[in-house]
Amino acid sequence: MSTTETRKQPNIKYVAVVCGLASYLDAAGLVATGLALVIFQSALGITPDQIGILIACLTLFCAIGSAVGGRLGDRFGRRRIFTITMVFVIVGSMLLAFGGTFPLFIAGMIVMGLGIGADLPVSLATISEAATDANRGSAVVFSHVLWTAGILVTLGISALIGNMGLIAGQILFGQVGVIAIVVLLLRLTIPESQQWLQARQERQQGVQTIRADHTRLRDLVRRPYLRPFIVLAASYSLLAVGAGTLGGFGAFIATNLAGVDVALFSAILLGVSVLAIIATIWFMRIVDTRWRMLYFAIGSVMMVLGYAIVAVFGFNIVTLTTGILLSNIGMCFAFETILKVWMQESFPTLLRSTAQGTIMAFARVIPVFVQVVTPALLLANGQLFYAGLTAITLLSVTLLWFTFRKRTQSEFDTEDELDPEMIESVPVAPRQK
Numbered sequence: 001m002s003t004t005e006t007r008k009q010p011n012i013k014y015v016a017v018v019c020g021l022a023s024y025l026d027a028a029g030l031v032a033t034g035l036a037l038v039i040f041q042s043a044l045g046i047t048p049d050q051i052g053i054l055i056a057c058l059t060l061f062c063a064i065g066s067a068v069g070g071r072l073g074d075r076f077g078r079r080r081i082f083t084i085t086m087v088f089v090i091v092g093s094m095l096l097a098f099g100g101t102f103p104l105f106i107a108g109m110i111v112m113g114l115g116i117g118a119d120l121p122v123s124l125a126t127i128s129e130a131a132t133d134a135n136r137g138s139a140v141v142f143s144h145v146l147w148t149a150g151i152l153v154t155l156g157i158s159a160l161i162g163n164m165g166l167i168a169g170q171i172l173f174g175q176v177g178v179i180a181i182v183v184l185l186l187r188l189t190i191p192e193s194q195q196w197l198q199a200r201q202e203r204q205q206g207v208q209t210i211r212a213d214h215t216r217l218r219d220l221v222r223r224p225y226l227r228p229f230i231v232l233a234a235s236y237s238l239l240a241v242g243a244g245t246l247g248g249f250g251a252f253i254a255t256n257l258a259g260v261d262v263a264l265f266s267a268i269l270l271g272v273s274v275l276a277i278i279a280t281i282w283f284m285r286i287v288d289t290r291w292r293m294l295y296f297a298i299g300s301v302m303m304v305l306g307y308a309i310v311a312v313f314g315f316n317i318v319t320l321t322t323g324i325l326l327s328n329i330g331m332c333f334a335f336e337t338i339l340k341v342w343m344q345e346s347f348p349t350l351l352r353s354t355a356q357g358t359i360m361a362f363a364r365v366i367p368v369f370v371q372v373v374t375p376a377l378l379l380a381n382g383q384l385f386y387a388g389l390t391a392i393t394l395l396s397v398t399l400l401w402f403t404f405r406k407r408t409q410s411e412f413d414t415e416d417e418l419d420p421e422m423i424e425s426v427p428v429a430p431r432q433k
Contacts, residue, residue, distance in 0.1 A: 010130075010189065010190055010191075012127075012130050012131050012132075012135055012139055013139075014190075015126065015127055015130040015131075015139070015190060016127050016131075016139040016140075016142045016143070017142075017146075018183065018186045018187055018189075018190060019082070019123040019124070019126045019127050019143075019187070019190070020123070020127065020139075020142055020143035020145075020146045021146055021179065021183045021186075022082070022085075022116075022119040022120050022123035022124075022143070022183075023120065023123075023143040023144065023146045023147035023150065024146040024147065024149055024150035024153075024179065025089055025116055025119070025150065025176060025179060025180060025183070026062075026116050026119075026120060026147060026150065027147045027148070027149075027150030027151045027154070028150035028151070028153065028154045028175070028176050028179065029058075029089070029093070029112060029116050029150075029176050030058070031150070031151050031154040031155065032154050032172040032173055032175070032176055033054070033055060033058055033096075033109075033173075034055065035154070035158045035162070035169075035172055036096070036168075036169035036170075036172040036173055037051045037054060037055070037169075038051070039162070039165065039166070039168050039169035039172075040105075040166070040169050042165075043165050043166035043169065044100060044166065046102065046105075050102055050105075053106075054105055054106065054109050056368065057106060057109040057110060057113065058109040058112070058113045059113070059364055059365075059368055060113070060365070060368075061109065061110050061113030061114050061117065062113040062114075062116055062117035062364050063117060063360075063361040063362075063364035063365045064113075064114065064117065064361070065085075065113060065114040065115065065116065065117025065118035065119075066117040066118065066120060066121055066356075066357040066358070066360040066361040066364065067117075067357050067358050067360075067361040068114075068118060068357070069081055069085060069114075069117060069118020069119065069120075069121060069122055069353075069357055070118070070121035070122065070353040070354045070355070070356050070357015070358060070360075071217075071353075071354045071357060072118070072122075073118075073121060073122035073125060073353035073354075073357075074196075074349075074350050074351060074352065074353050074354045077192050077193070077196055077197075077200075078122050078123075078125055078126040078129075078192060078193045078196055078353070079126075079187075079190065079191065079192040079193070080192075081118065081119075081122045082119055082122045082123050082126065082187060083184065083187060083188070084118075085114075085115045085116075085118045085119035085122070086115065086119070086180050086181075086183055086184035086187065087115070087184070088111050088112065088114055088115025088118070089112055089115035089116060089119070089176065089177070089180040090115075090177050090180045090181055090184065091111050091112075091115075092107075092108045092109070092110070092111035092112025092113070092114075092115055093108070093112055093173050093174065093176040093177035093180065094108075094173075094174075094177050095107055095108030095111065095112075096108035096109070096112065096173040097169075097170045097171075097173035097174045097177065098170065108173075112176075115180075117357075117360070117361075117364070118357075120356075120357075120360060121353040121354075121356035121357035121360060122353050122357075123143075124140060124143065124340060124343070124344065124353075124356060125193070125196075125344070125352045125353040125356065126190070126193055127139050127140055127143065128140055128344035128345075128352070128412075129193040129194070129195040129196065129349065129352075130193065130194075133288070133412065134288060135288060136288065136341070136344065136345075136412070137284075137287035137288040137292070137341045138284040138285070138287055138288055140287075140337075140340050140341050140344060141280065141283055141284045141287050141337045141338075141340075141341065142284060143340070144280050144332075144336055144337045144340070145277060145280050145281060145284075147336075148273060148276060148277050148280065149277070151273065152270075152273060152277075153175075154172065154175070155270070157171065157172060157175060158172060193349075195349045196349055196350070198349075199348070199349040199350050200350070203350070217354065219351060220347075220351065220354070220355055220358070225346065225347055225351070225355070227403060228342065228346035228347075228403060228404075229346070229347075229355055229358075229359070231399050231400060231403045232339060232342060232343060232346070232359050232400075233358070233359045233362045233363070234362075234396070234399065235339070235396040235397070235399050235400050236336075236339055236359055236360070236362065236363040237362045237363045237365075237366035237367065238366075238392045238393070238395065238396045239303075239331075239335050239339075239392075239393060239396050239397075240363045240364075240366070240367045241366070241367045241370050241389065241392060242303070242307060242327065242389045242392070242393055243331065243335065244367040244370070244371055245370075245371075245374060245389065246324060246327060246328070248371060248374075249371075249374055249375065249378065250265065250269060250324070251265055251266075252375060252378070253315070253320070253378060253382070254320060256378070256379065257315040257378065257379075257382045258315040258316055258317060258319075258320045259315075259316070259317070260317050260320065264317075268320075268321055268324065269324070272324055272325055272328050272329075273328075275325070275328075275329060276328045276329060276331070276332055279329050279332035279333070280332045280337060283295060283332055283333055283337055287337070287338065287341060292338070293401075293404070293405050295333040295334075296333055296334045296338055296397075296400070296401070297334075297401070298330075298333060298334075299329075299330040299331065299332065299333025299334030299335070299338075300330065300333075300334045300393075300397035300400075300401070301330070302326045302327070302329055302330030302333075302334075303326070303327050303330035303331060303334060303335070303393050303397065304330075304390055304393050304394050304397070305326050305330075306322075306323045306324070306325070306326035306327030306328075306330060307323065307327065307386050307387075307389040307390040307393055308386075308387075308390045309322055309323050309326070310323045310382075310383070310386045311383050311384075311386035311387040311389075311390050312383075314382075314383055315382055315383075323386075334397060334400075339400075340356075342400075342404055343355060343356045343359060344356075344412075345407075345412065
């Protein structure tokens with residue numbers, strides 16, 4: 001029996017849900033941290049400075065986990081790594097729920113951050129490799145639906161129990177651990193990626209296919225992978241600055257610059273989030289068709305306008321609501337949804353999660369440097385700050401458009417072919433006379 005023959009592969013919808021829950025845990029973990037630490041501030045005496053350190057620690061180790069986990073997923077297999085990552089998330093969330101002291105909270109942030117960060121690139125690679133050309137994009141985009149669900153569920157729990165003190169914070173972190181336990185059990189039913197097994201076998205046997213030959217980190221900075229790698233890393237990072245501003249400082253902007261109270265802003269954000277889920281579900285129907293780039297263009301224009309309206313007309317309830325609506329709906333077509341699909345399609349099997357993990361690491365770390373000074377910049381000149389967001393968004397979507405608009409095939413179409421570089425390097429024997 002071939003080493004690539006394993007038990008029957010599960011249905012792609014099942015794989016998309018079980019592995020896509022990595023995105024749910026990512027969003028739920030980040031939102032729960034922001035909410036629970038504020039509760040612990042009064043319940044356990046956590047100081048504002050400690051809150052800042054803990055949030056930065058989570059962000060940093062999510063980035064480290066993405067880079068390291070992506071590489072390990074290519075080296076040792078998807079299944080082995082995404083099983084270990086769930087154990088990390090479970091342990092980390094329990095430390096955060098019941099640690100009770102700053103040192104244990106630091107340990108919890110490190111462990112949970114590593115687990116969440118490492119899980120995402122490996123899980124997305126598993127989804128894309130279990131899919132076909134007809135449903136790969138929609139299966140990957142579905143993970144973003146689960147990401148949004150993680151935000152909404154965590155916010156809903158907070159709305160119900162947020163005033164209960166210490167136990168509320170424990171429940172917020174605890175639900176992340178409980179979901180991780182469920183995901184771990186479900187993932188044990190998913191076998192190793194057949195494409196990864198095939199690529200590994202070809203490499204071990206010296207079969208010089210593209211996916212067997214292109215496995216080294218330095219391959220990412222060589223043709224044909226250099227351009228998509230640089231463009232995706234740069235654009236993902238720059239677009240994440242705007243998304244991070246809306247997500248992390250939306251309430252700050254509403255209260256300090258637009259004169260909108262937190263309750264009203266929360267209601268606006270909830271309504272926009274519901275519309276965003278609907279838009280993402282609709283994009284699942286589009287992403288595997290020829291209309292993909294049209295929707296990307298529409299989403300790009302919406303994102304740019306969302307920031308530009310505020311930059312030009314200033315801060316009030318109308319401009320803020322319009323800007324948030326345009327930006328968030330635009331992101332459903334032209335940000336993480338489509339970027340995650342292009343990350344699957346642009347790199348061969350034994351580089352796929354490495355490339356994704358590295359790109360995601362940049363996208364987590366770069367915005368942190370901006371977020372450190374974001375409140376000061378907003379208070380100094382909020383419209384100028386939004387003009388900057390408009391400019392970097394326009395630059396990012398332009399780079400993406402000219403990189404991917406004419407792409408007609410993906411690595412899935414060609415990676416099992418013989419590597420043309422290796423064929424050309426084989427010396428030709430002299431003809432017999």
